[in-house]
Amino acid sequence: MNDILFGCIQCGRCTGGCPVSVRSALNIRKLIYRSLIKIKNKSKDLGIWECTTCSTCSIRCPKGVDVVDYIIDLRSDEIERGKVQPQVRDTLESVFKFGNPWGRIREKRADWLEGNGVRILQPGDKTRFLYFVGCTPCYDTRTQEIARAMVRVLKTASCDFAILGIQETCCGNEVKRMGEVGLFEMLVEENTKLFKKFDIGTFFTTSPHCFNTFKNEYIDLDFVIEHYTTLINRFIKEGRIEPRGKFEKRVVFHDPCFLGKQNDIYEEPRELLRSVPGIELFEFERSRERSLCCEGGGGRMWVETESDEERLAVTRVKDAAVLEVDVIATACPFCLLTLEDAVKTSNLEDSIKVMDIVEILDEALGLKDEEERVPEYQNTRSSDSKQSQ
Amino acid sequence: MNIAVCIKRVPETAEAAVNIDSSEKHIIPDQLVFDINEADNYALEEALLLREKTEGDITLFTVGSKESDEVIKMGLAKGATRGVRITPENLDNLDAYAVAKLLAEQVKEGNFDLILTGCISSDVGNSQVGVTLAELLGIPHATLVIKMGIEDGFATVQRELEGGLLEELKIKLPALFTIQTGINEPRYASILGIKRAAQKELRVIENITAEGMKAEVVKMYYPPVGKMAEILEGGVEEVSGKLCEILKGKGLL
Amino acid sequence: MTKDIFVIVEHRRGEVRDITFELLTKGYELSRDRGKLLAVLLGFQNEKIIDKLKPFAETILNIDDERLKEFNAEYYQIVLSNLLQEKKPFITLLGQTAFGIDFAPSLSTAIDLPYSSDCLDLEIENDTVFTERQIYGGKINSRISLAENWGYLVSVRPGSIAPRDVELVAEVVDVSSPIKEDIDYRKFMQYVEAAKGEVDITQSEVVIGIGRGIKEDKNLSMMEDFAKSIGGVLACSRPVVDAGWLTKDRQVGSSGKTVKPKLYIAVGISGAFQHVMGMKGADTIVAINKDPNAPIFTVANYGIVGDLLQVIPKLNEKITELKGA
Ligand SMILES: Cc1cc2nc3c(=O)[nH]c(=O)nc-3n(C[C@H](O)[C@H](O)[C@H](O)COP(=O)(O)OP(=O)(O)OC[C@H]3O[C@@H](n4cnc5c(N)ncnc54)[C@H](O)[C@@H]3O)c2cc1C
Ligand code: SF4
Ligand code: SF4
Numbered sequence: 001m002n003d004i005l006f007g008c009i010q011c012g013r014c015t016g017g018c019p020v021s022v023r024s025a026l027n028i029r030k031l032i033y034r035s036l037i038k039i040k041n042k043s044k045d046l047g048i049w050e051c052t053t054c055s056t057c058s059i060r061c062p063k064g065v066d067v068v069d070y071i072i073d074l075r076s077d078e079i080e081r082g083k084v085q086p087q088v089r090d091t092l093e094s095v096f097k098f099g100n101p102w103g104r105i106r107e108k109r110a111d112w113l114e115g116n117g118v119r120i121l122q123p124g125d126k127t128r129f130l131y132f133v134g135c136t137p138c139y140d141t142r143t144q145e146i147a148r149a150m151v152r153v154l155k156t157a158s159c160d161f162a163i164l165g166i167q168e169t170c171c172g173n174e175v176k177r178m179g180e181v182g183l184f185e186m187l188v189e190e191n192t193k194l195f196k197k198f199d200i201g202t203f204f205t206t207s208p209h210c211f212n213t214f215k216n217e218y219i220d221l222d223f224v225i226e227h228y229t230t231l232i233n234r235f236i237k238e239g240r241i242e243p244r245g246k247f248e249k250r251v252v253f254h255d256p257c258f259l260g261k262q263n264d265i266y267e268e269p270r271e272l273l274r275s276v277p278g279i280e281l282f283e284f285e286r287s288r289e290r291s292l293c294c295e296g297g298g299g300r301m302w303v304e305t306e307s308d309e310e311r312l313a314v315t316r317v318k319d320a321a322v323l324e325v326d327v328i329a330t331a332c333p334f335c336l337l338t339l340e341d342a343v344k345t346s347n348l349e350d351s352i353k354v355m356d357i358v359e360i361l362d363e364a365l366g367l368k369d370e371e372e373r374v375p376e377y378q379n380t381r382s383s384d385s386k387q388s389q
Numbered sequence: 390m391n392i393a394v395c396i397k398r399v400p401e402t403a404e405a406a407v408n409i410d411s412s413e414k415h416i417i418p419d420q421l422v423f424d425i426n427e428a429d430n431y432a433l434e435e436a437l438l439l440r441e442k443t444e445g446d447i448t449l450f451t452v453g454s455k456e457s458d459e460v461i462k463m464g465l466a467k468g469a470t471r472g473v474r475i476t477p478e479n480l481d482n483l484d485a486y487a488v489a490k491l492l493a494e495q496v497k498e499g500n501f502d503l504i505l506t507g508c509i510s511s512d513v514g515n516s517q518v519g520v521t522l523a524e525l526l527g528i529p530h531a532t533l534v535i536k537m538g539i540e541d542g543f544a545t546v547q548r549e550l551e552g553g554l555l556e557e558l559k560i561k562l563p564a565l566f567t568i569q570t571g572i573n574e575p576r577y578a579s580i581l582g583i584k585r586a587a588q589k590e591l592r593v594i595e596n597i598t599a600e601g602m603k604a605e606v607v608k609m610y611y612p613p614v615g616k617m618a619e620i621l622e623g624g625v626e627e628v629s630g631k632l633c634e635i636l637k638g639k640g641l642l
Numbered sequence: 643m644t645k646d647i648f649v650i651v652e653h654r655r656g657e658v659r660d661i662t663f664e665l666l667t668k669g670y671e672l673s674r675d676r677g678k679l680l681a682v683l684l685g686f687q688n689e690k691i692i693d694k695l696k697p698f699a700e701t702i703l704n705i706d707d708e709r710l711k712e713f714n715a716e717y718y719q720i721v722l723s724n725l726l727q728e729k730k731p732f733i734t735l736l737g738q739t740a741f742g743i744d745f746a747p748s749l750s751t752a753i754d755l756p757y758s759s760d761c762l763d764l765e766i767e768n769d770t771v772f773t774e775r776q777i778y779g780g781k782i783n784s785r786i787s788l789a790e791n792w793g794y795l796v797s798v799r800p801g802s803i804a805p806r807d808v809e810l811v812a813e814v815v816d817v818s819s820p821i822k823e824d825i826d827y828r829k830f831m832q833y834v835e836a837a838k839g840e841v842d843i844t845q846s847e848v849v850i851g852i853g854r855g856i857k858e859d860k861n862l863s864m865m866e867d868f869a870k871s872i873g874g875v876l877a878c879s880r881p882v883v884d885a886g887w888l889t890k891d892r893q894v895g896s897s898g899k900t901v902k903p904k905l906y907i908a909v910g911i912s913g914a915f916q917h918v919m920g921m922k923g924a925d926t927i928v929a930i931n932k933d934p935n936a937p938i939f940t941v942a943n944y945g946i947v948g949d950l951l952q953v954i955p956k957l958n959e960k961i962t963e964l965k966g967a
Binding site for chain 3: 605
């Protein structure tokens, strides 16, 4: 395992950039040092579960050491020994049993649709665009709104899109980062087998986490994989979606680590936001490559931090408050949840809202109100849903 | 010390709908996800923890279909030594006594110092198999064990009684304990571990017929919709308002 | 031949437990036109208990032995297997409690009595015994028939029969104890009280019970806020204790505490009977659960089908408003 660490010159740039080192026991350079001189690591004091796998460290390392992979290896050791936090255990068991980390049954995976007509792919079907919703927007009631907004927005682009419905299964991005290699491999195998049943043009995701793993870690997929921000941004440029209406708010964009730092997508979300009439776009002081992690990645949605120090999401929200923005925009369900939680703990609920970019677009287009107002719309939807049966 | 642990594969029904098949004697398993019975998982962990302190083997026993190998393998992945699956021809109409009898025939061969089971299974919930097995083996038992210590051939156990009260007993080994949930924190079985467990010994006992059933399911049916809560209708805002009004009306706010 | 009904008396620390009166009520009903209702009492210096039982049975079989002072499954089995084989009662009733669970299966095995456990009810049709049980967490019921035999053993779930006064005057019959030697392989040592915490949930008029549905301990503070604004205390189901989110003294249910508040709000609790037993005595029960089929809705007076993460903050807001006004 120490092979990964070969080349480390103990310069400390990794720890210097690590967002959680300031608030936890995790000191990545020290961890590497101990490993190099073969001191047995005991995770609890070393905080390996604090890492959000944001990969700032790997990016900053002058010697190209893959620091994140090293942490994941350490986690794997603990997973193999089986003695992990109950929350980690339950999350992984849930993925194994139900295909999602939230402990919810598969039958309810498409309940977020709330009767909306969206084509659900059947084996042998062909689709121009496949929308991979992801576990969190499928089950978590807050982020289900993102998925519903996505559907409304896509319908205005009158594109041929479909979803997998209850066939959809966890992508495994977080599973891998929690160190459960075997489960990850199993998911890759099963998902690949599932996707092969369809003819898919472009595959896009709500979450940068799903996007990341499908794009970079699944080797055998023969379709285009995108994050929705690049796809919708293109639709706007092509004029397929015309951002009518207005969203007259001060907005700051929070870069999700798995979109920016890990996949170099910085411009598209900003372009997309700028194309919405009325938005005044701000930047955090720490943005793009230097963006502060929200602590939602690397399995941290299910691992409680040991630290009493201020959560990074709270720091982020406070920074937003200084900018006096009305909305923190992001493009990741985890960021949305952690930041929204931080808004609540910081008592800023009355002044700051956290929204996904697609929700902003949806609101600007007035689609949600339209759906509630115009009953005719329902008719077109029900004919759609017949198709999907 | 050699330990036997009896485990069972059961469906998870906390959120799922459970449907009865046309025979009206079984449920339809198709849509359901199965796992090791919760209390059995704690029993297994207790065995693993004990074995960390003393030498010895852990043997897993289950009465069930071929699919039960899943939970055996999971137990093997966690560190059990071997597994035994008993699959009688008439698996579908066993009662608790017959299950215990099948287990007893295999377990008695093993010279175990300690036999652990869960205190209840989450599917049919008889809470009978463990104690019946102890009787068939002719060894003492204690149920609902929430704390356990072993010393000099005796176990000191605490049983969970009603109202938060515990009862401490001293029991001579070999003995059988049915384990209550919460006694420990069960570990995780990794997928690689489960795959590797395929190399461990898993003995299958087939071509036998269980006998001596004394209880028979005549019929399964959906619980009558008796008294039902008044479900408040509306969005979150509306139902919250309604509930407040009701509580206020009753002088509860 | 008369067909008598035996009820095994459950008592602890000198108190007869409620289940005994429930069983005697059922036993009385079953024994009419068949035979007699007998309470079987194993204990030591049983006078006080006998006084309590007298109005509920026709006969009390009193077995008095110092070794029966505290419950011990091994002594119970010696006494009961002798007694049942000698007197051959038609049905022997006991409770599905920490007491019944511990001795009924081995007793039934030792003397070959068909046994149905954890029953909600039982019926006799042409001498065949049928029991009704709940399975799969209360989502399915099942009807069981017991194989033909001279007698049967049935354990009944506590709280499933409403006890009634039957106004009998029992005759007390002393039965000598068949226990010969002391048993060294199972010994009662002592009772241990569960650790005491800072609040006593049984004393509060408003109790908020939280269950596995709260999912993560970080949602606890939301629940604490809610409990505070409604003027209640937080209690919980067992998984919440198992997860270490709340201490044992907050657990409601058969292995926790029994609460009888004016208002009980079950949040993210499915309504397993072990939990329900501890709270069904509340005057008003409200359930918040996202599964419309959760059994808790069958015990609640009012229900909200929805996600607690959404409902609780909203409810909190409204209550704070109302209380402020
Ligand atoms: C001998 C013995 C003694 C026991 N003693 C007790 C006892 O004293 N007390 C006790 O409580 N249990 C006891 N149990 C355990 C009992 O059988 C159940 O396992 C337990 O009560 C279940 O707890 P729960 O309802 O919290 O969890 P679950 O049954 O898992 O139910 C969780 C519920 O939450 C709902 N839910 C999930 N997410 C949400 C959401 N976001 N919003 C709204 N709802 C949601 C689900 O729909 C589900 O209904 C005992 C068991 C045994 C064998
Ligand atoms: S930045 Fe790279 S070279 Fe520097 S200490 Fe970290 S791992 Fe080693
Ligand atoms: S991945 Fe991010 S959180 Fe983890 S060690 Fe590297 S910089 Fe720190």
